[in-house]
Amino acid sequence: MTPIRVAILGSTGSVGEQALDVVRGLPDRFQVVALAAGGNAARLHEQATEFHPRALYARPGSDADALRSAGLGEWQTLEEIAVRDDVDVLLVATSGLASLRPTIAALRAGKKVAIANKETLVVGGHAVREALEAGRAAGAEIRPVDSEHSAIWQCLWGEAPENIDRLVLTASGGAFRDYDLAALEAVTPEQALAHPTWKMGPKITIDSATLFNKGLEAIEARWLFDIPLERVDILQHRESVIHSLVRFRDGSFKAQLGEPDMRLPVQVALTYPDRAAAEPAPPLDLATRGALHFGTVDAERFPALGIALEAGRRDDTSAAAVAGADEAAVEHFLAGRIPFTSIARLLDRALQAHAPTARPDLDTLLAAEAWGRHFVNEAVAARV
Numbered sequence: 001m002t003p004i005r006v007a008i009l010g011s012t013g014s015v016g017e018q019a020l021d022v023v024r025g026l027p028d029r030f031q032v033v034a035l036a037a038g039g040n041a042a043r044l045h046e047q048a049t050e051f052h053p054r055a056l057y058a059r060p061g062s063d064a065d066a067l068r069s070a071g072l073g074e075w076q077t078l079e080e081i082a083v084r085d086d087v088d089v090l091l092v093a094t095s096g097l098a099s100l101r102p103t104i105a106a107l108r109a110g111k112k113v114a115i116a117n118k119e120t121l122v123v124g125g126h127a128v129r130e131a132l133e134a135g136r137a138a139g140a141e142i143r144p145v146d147s148e149h150s151a152i153w154q155c156l157w158g159e160a161p162e163n164i165d166r167l168v169l170t171a172s173g174g175a176f177r178d179y180d181l182a183a184l185e186a187v188t189p190e191q192a193l194a195h196p197t198w199k200m201g202p203k204i205t206i207d208s209a210t211l212f213n214k215g216l217e218a219i220e221a222r223w224l225f226d227i228p229l230e231r232v233d234i235l236q237h238r239e240s241v242i243h244s245l246v247r248f249r250d251g252s253f254k255a256q257l258g259e260p261d262m263r264l265p266v267q268v269a270l271t272y273p274d275r276a277a278a279e280p281a282p283p284l285d286l287a288t289r290g291a292l293h294f295g296t297v298d299a300e301r302f303p304a305l306g307i308a309l310e311a312g313r314r315d316d317t318s319a320a321a322v323a324g325a326d327e328a329a330v331e332h333f334l335a336g337r338i339p340f341t342s343i344a345r346l347l348d349r350a351l352q353a354h355a356p357t358a359r360p361d362l363d364t365l366l367a368a369e370a371w372g373r374h375f376v377n378e379a380v381a382a383r384v
Contacts, residue, residue, distance in 0.1 A: 001028070001029070003028065003029060003030055003031040004029060004030050004031070004088050004089060004270060004271065005030075005031045005033045005086050005087055005088040005089070006019075006023070006030055006031065006032055006033060006087070006088065006089050006090075006091060006270060007032075007033050007034035007035075007036075007053075007055070007081050007082070007084065007087045007089075007090050007091065008020070008032070008034070008035055008036065008091045008093060009036045009078055009081070009082070009090065009091065009092050009093060009094050009098070009099045009102060010036065010037065010038070010091075010092070010093035010094035010095070010098075010099070010116075010117070011035040011036060011037055011044065011047055011093070012037040012038070012040040012043040012044055012047070013037075013038075013093055013094065013095065013201065014200055014201050014262070015091075015093035015116045015145065015262055015266065016037075016091070016093040018261075018262045018263045018266055019091055019093060019263075019266045019270070020032075020047065020051070021263055021280065022263055022266050022267045022270065022280050023051070025267075025278050025280055026267075026276055026278050029271070029276060030270065032051040032052075032053050033053055033054055033055065033084065033086050033087050034053050034054060034055035034056065034057075034073075034076070034081040034084065034087065035047055035048060035051065035053045035055075035056055035057075035073075036056070036057035036058070036078055036081055036094075037057070037058045037059070038058070038059050038094070038095075038098070039058070039059050039061065039063075040058075041058040041061070041063035041064045041066070041067045042063060044056065044058050044067060045067050045070065045072070048067075048072040048073060049072065052072075052073075053072075053073050054073055054074060054086070055073050055074045055075070055076045055080075055081050055084065056068075056072060056073040056074070056075055056076070057075065057076055057077060057078055057081060078098065078099060078101075078102040079101055079102045079105045081102070082102035082103070082105045082106040082109075082111065083105050083106060083109040083111070087106075087111060088112060089111075089112045089113075089114055089143075089269075089270055090102075090103075090106045090111050090112070090113045090114065091114045091116065091145070091266070091269070091270070092113060092114065092115045092116060092117045092120060093116045093117065093145070094117055095117065095119075095201065095203060096119055096327070097119050097120075097123060097124075097366070097369065099117055099120060100119070100120050100123065100124045100127075100128075100362075100366075101362075103115065103117075103120050103124075103128060103131075104124070104127055104128060104131040104362070105131075106140075107128065107131035107132045107134070107135045107140045107142070108131045108134050108135045108140070109135060109138070109140075110135045110137075110138025110139040110140045111135070111139075111140060112139070112140070112141045112143060113140070113141065113142055113143065114143040114144075114145050114266075114269035114270060115142055115143070115144060115145060115146075116145035116146060116262075116266070118146070118204075118213070118216045118217070118220060118323075119323060119369075121219070121220045121223045121224065122216045122219050122220060122312075122319055122320070122323045123319070123320040123323050123324075123365055123366070123368075123369045124320075124362060124365055124366075125219065125220075125222070125223040125319070126359070126360055126361075126362075126365065127361065127362040127365060128142075128223065129223055142224060143269040143272055144220075144224055144265075144269065145262075145265050145266055145269045146217065146220070146265070147240075147243045147244075147258075147260070147262060147265050148169045148170065148217050148221075148243055148244040149217065149220060149221060149224055149244070150243070150256070150265035150268055150269065151242075151243035151244035151245075151255070151256035151265075152167050152169075152221065152224075152225065152244045152245075152246055152256075153224075153225075154256045154268065155244070155245065155246040155254040155255065155256055156225070156246060159246075159248070161226075162249075163248050163249055163250075164225075164227065164231075164246060164247075164248060164249070165231070165247045165248055165249045165251075166231050166232070166233055166246075166247040167221050167225065167227060167231065167232045167233070167244070167245075167246055167247075168232075168233045168234075168235050168244060168245040168246070168247060168253075169214060169217050169218060169221065169232065169233070169234050169235070169244050170234075170235050170236070170237035170240070170242055170243060170244055170245070171208075171211060171214045171234055171235070171236050171237065171297060172195070172196060172197050172208065172236075172237065172238060172239075172240045173196075173211070173236050173238060173297075174192075174195060174196070174205075174208040174209035174210070174211060175191060175192050175193070175194050175195055175196065175205075175208070175209045176191075176192070176209050176301075176340075177196070177236075177238070177301075181300065181301060184301075184340055184341050185339050185340070185341050186339070187339075187340045189206075189333060189334045189336065192205065192206050192209045192333075192340060193205050193206070195208055195209075196238075197238075197239065197240040197260045202330075202334060203327070203330055206330045206333065206334065206343075207326065207330065209340070210302065210304040210305075210340075210343055210344060211234075211297065211302035211304060211305040212304035212305065212307075212308050212326055212343075212344075212347070214234050214297075214305055214308075215304065215305045215306075215307070215308020215309045215311075215312065216308055216323065218232040218234065218308070218309060218312060219308070219309075219311075219312040219319050222312065229309065229312050229313050230313070234297050234305065235294055235295075235296075235297075236294065236295045236296065236297050237292065237293065237294050238293045238295075239289065239292055239293065240260040241257055241258070241259070241260070241284065241289060241292055242255045242256070242257050242292065243255075243256050243257070243258060243265075244256065257284055257286075258281065258284050259281055259282050259283070259284050261280075261281035261282070263280035263281045264280055264281045266280070267280045303344040303348070304326075304343060304344040304347055307322060307344065307347045307348050307351055308322060308347075310351065311351055314356060315358075316356035316357055316358045316359075316360065317354070317356045317357045317360050317364060317365060317367075317368035318351060318354055318356045318368075320360075320365045320366075320368040320369045320372070321350060321351070321354040321356070321368040321369065321371055321372040321375075322347055322350055322351050322354075322372060323369055323372065324350075324368070324369035324370060324371065324372025324373040324374075324375075324376075325346060325347050325350035325351075325372035325373065325375060325376045326343070326347055326372075327369075327372075327373055328346075328372070328373040328374075328375075328376035328377050328380075329342070329343045329346045329347065329376050329380075330343065332376070332377075332380050337380055338380060346376050346379060346380075349375075349379065350372050350375045350376060353375060354368070354371065354372070354375075356368075
């Protein structure tokens with residue numbers, strides 16, 4: 001079997017590291033062609049020594065300069081890596097917007113792109129869909145990697161689009177799902193980072209505590225599956241075992257289940273349409289689990305969710321602006337400058353203050369995201 005040639009943008013982050021675990025488990029199935037990282041050039045050096053990629057990238061800096069001079073691979077930009085002829089699947093596992101332009105370039109070049117980055121679709125959804133359509137004839141595909149979207153994708157395999165009624169994203173509720181509402185004003189970043197079921201990076205863990213991440217995931221689902229946001233529901237599910245569901249027009253549901261572990265959705269995205277004969281994560285034992293629990297989301301406890309959904313429903317630059325606002329607000333909370341409850345308040349203010357643009361191009365979307373960051377930074381600096 002010909003190996004699948006993979007490039008990983010964000011190889012030193014949580015999802016990137018788990019992707020390399022998948023490669024280690026199927027060494028004959030994959031060939032790592034390129035690796036790219038942000039600031040952790042030392043870890044990238046270790047990965048390059050193990051996997052021998054042909055191309056490398058790290059954000060400029062002294063450590064990156066040392067890695068570049070080590071001659072472990074050709075030094076290329078993210079966009080150059082994204083369109084390499086020898087890349088079969090590009091895994092986008094960066095944080096923030098670093099991979100937005102590379103994703104668009106890869107899709108226009110007809111690449112298969114496995115996306116584990118929320119901002120790429122939340123901020124750049126309009127532009128990403130245009131690139132997908134432009135490259136579809138050449139083989140372009142988007143393969144979701146987030147566990148919720150991977151679950152929906154798997155449930156939709158072989159199903160006719162006209163039979164889909166609703167998509168249902170599940171949410172654990174994050175670190176503060178059982179806290180007294182009055183206590184949320186005083187919670188610390190350390191408490192917010194203690195997610196009950198997942199091990200993730202700090203930004204997404206805080207977004208899970210506010211449930212802002214579920215609003216972003218609903219917006220992502222709109223772009224990934226070409227379905228109106230009004231037909232995407234959020235269901236609280238404490239155990240994070242059912243990763244998402246699809247309801248069909250005859251009233252039946254399909255769900256995808258598994259232990260909370262990103263390695264399985266990564267493997268599915270890399271090997272599609274095949275399912276590899278390997279278990280990258282511990283198999284689910286339902287008998288041991290015993291019971292699964294569900295409930296409605298408490299809008300009062302999670303106001304950031306409603307703000308994200310409202311921004312997405314506007315179908316303009318609002319979602320990009322609010323995503324930028326959240327990036328800044330979370331940074332300020334983690335730095336101890338604002339209380340936890342101020343995150344949602346700042347998001348609401350940013351949404352109300354933003355002057356949206358309809359049918360935006362990529363530059364307009366990026367400008368809206370930058371505006372959201374600036375708005376929050378100014379508000380925090382002014383202490384209002």
